[in-house]
Amino acid sequence: MENVVIYTRVSTDEQAYGYSLGHQKEQLEKYCVDKGYDIVAHYQDDCSAKTFNRPEFSKMLSYLKQNKGKVSKLLVLKYDRFSRDLAGGSSMLQELASYGVELVAIEQPLDKSVPDHLVMQAVYMAIPQVENMRRSMNTASGMRKALKEGRFMGKAPLGYRNSRDVNNRPVIEVVPEKASLVREAFELFATGMYDKEELRRKLKPKGLTLTKTCFAQMLRQPAYCGKIVVKAKDNEPELTVTAIHEPIIDETLYNKVQEQLKRRVKRKAKPKKLVAELPLRGNLICPDCGGNLTGSASKGSGGVYQYYHCQSPCRVRFRADVAHLHFEQWLRSLNIPSEIVALYLAILEDEFNALEKDRFKEIQVLKLQRDEKDKLLTEAALKLLKGEISYEILSRVDTSLRQEINALSMRIHDLEVQESGFKHYMRYGMTLLSDLSGYYTSAELDVKQKLVSSIFGGKLVYQNGNYRTNGQSEVMSLIANSKALLGGKKRGSSSEKAEEVGKVALPGIEPGSKV
Numbered sequence: 001m002e003n004v005v006i007y008t009r010v011s012t013d014e015q016a017y018g019y020s021l022g023h024q025k026e027q028l029e030k031y032c033v034d035k036g037y038d039i040v041a042h043y044q045d046d047c048s049a050k051t052f053n054r055p056e057f058s059k060m061l062s063y064l065k066q067n068k069g070k071v072s073k074l075l076v077l078k079y080d081r082f083s084r085d086l087a088g089g090s091s092m093l094q095e096l097a098s099y100g101v102e103l104v105a106i107e108q109p110l111d112k113s114v115p116d117h118l119v120m121q122a123v124y125m126a127i128p129q130v131e132n133m134r135r136s137m138n139t140a141s142g143m144r145k146a147l148k149e150g151r152f153m154g155k156a157p158l159g160y161r162n163s164r165d166v167n168n169r170p171v172i173e174v175v176p177e178k179a180s181l182v183r184e185a186f187e188l189f190a191t192g193m194y195d196k197e198e199l200r201r202k203l204k205p206k207g208l209t210l211t212k213t214c215f216a217q218m219l220r221q222p223a224y225c226g227k228i229v230v231k232a233k234d235n236e237p238e239l240t241v242t243a244i245h246e247p248i249i250d251e252t253l254y255n256k257v258q259e260q261l262k263r264r265v266k267r268k269a270k271p272k273k274l275v276a277e278l279p280l281r282g283n284l285i286c287p288d289c290g291g292n293l294t295g296s297a298s299k300g301s302g303g304v305y306q307y308y309h310c311q312s313p314c315r316v317r318f319r320a321d322v323a324h325l326h327f328e329q330w331l332r333s334l335n336i337p338s339e340i341v342a343l344y345l346a347i348l349e350d351e352f353n354a355l356e357k358d359r360f361k362e363i364q365v366l367k368l369q370r371d372e373k374d375k376l377l378t379e380a381a382l383k384l385l386k387g388e389i390s391y392e393i394l395s396r397v398d399t400s401l402r403q404e405i406n407a408l409s410m411r412i413h414d415l416e417v418q419e420s421g422f423k424h425y426m427r428y429g430m431t432l433l434s435d436l437s438g439y440y441t442s443a444e445l446d447v448k449q450k451l452v453s454s455i456f457g458g459k460l461v462y463q464n465g466n467y468r469t470n471g472q473s474e475v476m477s478l479i480a481n482s483k484a485l486l487g488g489k490k491r492g493s494s495s496e497k498a499e500e501v502g503k504v505a506l507p508g509i510e511p512g513s514k515v
Contacts, residue, residue, distance in 0.1 A: 004037045004073040005101075007060060008044040009081045021046075024077045031075065031106045040071060049084040050132065052092055064099045071101055079105045079121075080128035089125040146170070147230045150244040157221050158182060158210065159248050172223075172245045179248045181208040182224060186249050189219060190256040192263075219261060225254035237395045240402060252413045255406050277306040278320055279448045280327065280460070286310040287463040295320060308462075323462050330467045331437035338434055363415050370408040373401050 008024040021044050032039050041063060043056040052058075064071055074096060076082045082103060083089030096103055108124050110117040143153050152172045156162045159182040160172040181203060189199055200208070200215045210218060222229055222240070226247030232238040275281065278295035286293055288310070295308045306320035336344075380397045383389045389397075440451055452460070456469045 001036055001038045002072045003040045003070055004032060004075055005041045005043070005060060005064065005071055006032070006039055006075045007057070007081065008042070008077070009049060009054070009057075010046060011048050024081065027077055028075050028106065037073070037075075049080065049082070049128070051085065052083070052088060061095075064096070064101055069100045071099075073102050073104050075104050075106060077105065078107050079124040080131075081105075083125060084128035084132050086122065086126045086129050090122070144230065144233070147228055148239070148241060150228055150241050152223050152228060152243060152245060157223055158208070158214075158218060159224070160245065174246050174248060178207075181206060182218065182248050185215075185218070186224070186253055186257050189260060190253055192260055219257055222254065224248045225251045227251070227254075235392065237392060238399070239395050240399065251406060252409050255410050259410075274445050274449075275306075276445050278308070279445055280320075280323065280452065281308065282449060283452045283456075283459050284308055285459045285461055286314055286316050287461050288316050289314045292459075318462065322465075326462070326465050327467060328437050328441060331440055335436055336434050359415055363412055366408050366412050366415070370405055370412070373405045373408070377401050377405075 006025070006028040008021050008028070010021050010024070025042065025044070029039065031037075041060070043060040045054040045056045047054050060074075064074070079089070082105070083092065093103055105124065110120055146153055146169075151170060152160075153170065156172040159175055159179040161175050163171050163173045165171045184206075185199060185203055185208060188194055188202075189196070194202065196216055196219065197212060200210065200212065208215075218224075223243060223245070224247060226243045226245070228241050228243045230236075230239040230241060275295065277297075281293070281295045284293040285291065291310055291314065293308045293310055293316070295306060297304050297306050299305075307317055308320055308323060309317040377398065380389065380394055380401075384391065384394045436451075436455070440448055443451060458469050461468050
């Protein structure tokens with residue numbers, strides 16, 4: 001009596017087609033009874049046969065290897081239960097043969113007394129592979145068609161959930177509480193005030209828990225503004241279509257974020273670790289060698305003291321508390337008097353109001369240009385329906401026109417919000433400059449460092465109780481000019497006073513010098 005092993009396999013989508021594990025086992029056992037075979041083991045898998053990376057199949061191979069020569073046959077119902085890959089299946093047949101085991105598909109018998117049986121065996125194993133390939137092609141074609149219809153295919157991005165419409169077709173729906181976090185992320189990033197990692201950490205306590213990679217992908221996901229990108233394939237170009245799901249943000253905001261991502265603004269190196277007692281670390285350079293100063297604590301008589309110091313062999317070193325006292329005194333000397341703040345605001349608002357008419361006219365012109373582009377899109381779609389142009393031509397025209405429309409929409413948006421943004425940020429900025437030392441003293445550590453790096457064009461040099469910077473800065477130029485203006489005449493119009501402002505360097509600033 002021959003010893004045999006039987007193997008049964010089914011995947012989830014095959015259960016409805018008569019391939020149940022119970023049916024296979026029953027047929028194999030009946031076959032063994034008829035042939036007089038002794039079943040020494042039975043293994044079964046519930047997974048795909050595209051590869052042999054299957055739990056039970058691996059156990060079966062180990063068993064056959066350990067019992068080499070004791071098992072003569074491996075029985076399956078059909079070859080597709082064994083493998084759906086011709087190359088992989090052929091290789092596995094050779095491995096089984098090395099253990100003295102012959103594969104037998106009981107519903108696809110072969111006459112192995114003639115060489116032609118190898119052809120039929122290859123056909124039996126190739127057919128399942130062809131079926132898989134055809135099924136994959138049909139699935140891909142169906143998904144591509146759904147994408148062109150504006151359906152988001154795949155796992156819903158944060159802020160949405162996967163659902164089904166009345167026709168049981170896939171759609172995504174907005175999850176309000178998560179959508180608000182996504183919207184906040186886009187709005188904050190569009191300001192240009194945050195880098196990706198800084199913003200991700202800021203929103204994490206609110207519930208936006210994404211990895212660095214996922215957060216970056218979220219900011220690039222066009223589905224949030226109601227767009228679906230259909231990738232180029234064969235002779236079809238890449239196409240962007242309007243989605244059927246509800247957008248979380250508008251297209252203008254999305255485009256602003258993409259522009260911010262492209263800019264790759266070079267930021268100043270930040271210290272690896274923030275230390276509350278060393279707020280100037282990362283913004284100080286050595287007066288002797290020009291290298292970046294670091295900071296550390298040192299024990300002395302009376303306790304622990306913080307020091308800013310250079311790296312070896314440079315010996316520059318000074319107490320942090322003394323440097324901080326001199327820095328705050330310096331900031332107080334830079335404050336712009338309130339009457340100068342009022343004067344600058346008056347000058348800037350006069351100029352701004354004079355430009356309002358031109359701004360309004362430009363908005364109207366841009367809107368007309370955008371309407372013309374929309375009209376061209378509609379005309380192109382009608383030409384396709386009439387057979388006057390091909391789908392490929394429409395796709396190219398559609399992509400080009402939509403890019404132009406997006407650029408026009410962004411410019412219109414920028415012009416429309418210009419007034420409110422100007423007045424809000426200008427007044428806030430002027431108020432800050434009138435009390436630099438007060439803002440700095442009361443600010444959190446990270447805000448202190450941002451204030452220093454944004455106000456001064458370059459890094460700071462501290463020597464003999466005084467500070468200087470060798471960088472160019474619009475803020476410092478404004479402060480210098482205000483000092484000059486304050487020393488001039490107090491009468492006259494705002495425009496006359498503005499003309500009196502000269503390019504005067506404030507003590508402690510060294511434009512163009514190198515340290």
